[in-house]
Amino acid sequence: MPAAITAQDLSFAWTPEQPILNGCSLEVPQGQFWMLLGTNGSGKSTFLRLLAGLLKPTAGRVFLQQPVGFVFQNPDHQLVMPTVGADVAFGLVAENLSPQQVRGRVAEALNAVNLLDLERRPIYALSGGQKQRIAIAGAIARHCEVLLLDEPTALLDADTQQELVLQVQRLVKHRGLTALWVTHRLEELDYCDGAFLLEQGRVIAQGDPQKLKAKMIELELAKTP
């Protein structure tokens, strides 16, 4: 299966004294849902920004199927319009579509995240989980091939967290999207096809999510006195 996301020997530093990524490589196969784990400050968010082209690496290259959608930890940093329908349509302004085509894309995207009935709802009147699904709908409206999600469940309660991870799992399965999801929550590994562990600027383990989960638990246990 071809890769939809490829990072080759990526290096990056915010300051010369502190390299964050050091020859980091990974590949996510097309049509799969993978997760990225690592301790606080290991560089997961920086890595996702490099993949999305929001930062430039000091060395190495990225290849991603286009277009790419990004979902941030806090949806209030990304939803910019007053209503759900307007926000999903906002991402389409650069695409030169007719008003009818825009309405069609918005309906398709809201339907894909099961929120068609909220099209006229003001953004402020949404729950945290609904806001994250609207952020995902924005990417679907743009017909994104790749979805990058940076701890999208960090601000959600346990039930809403599970709903969101299931939603992304369904989108990957039914729409053929490729998703890379950053998390700290080991229970989320139950929903993905594979996972990477990022430490000291590189991927130090990858593959079967249950094996990685066991390794993470072992590393955590090894740390406790």
Ligand SMILES: Nc1ncnc2c1ncn2[C@@H]1O[C@H](COP(=O)(O)OP(=O)(O)OP(=O)(O)O)[C@@H](O)[C@H]1O
């Ligand atoms: N804009 C910035 N300027 C300078 N240093 C930064 C900047 N953003 C992040 N860093 C530093 O880069 C390192 C990696 O940060 P990053 O946010 O990528 O880690 P992370 O793995 O996402 O952590 P977390 O699990 O806490 O979200 C940290 O030491 C952080 O302080």
Ligand SMILES: [Mg+2]
């Ligand atoms: Mg982060």
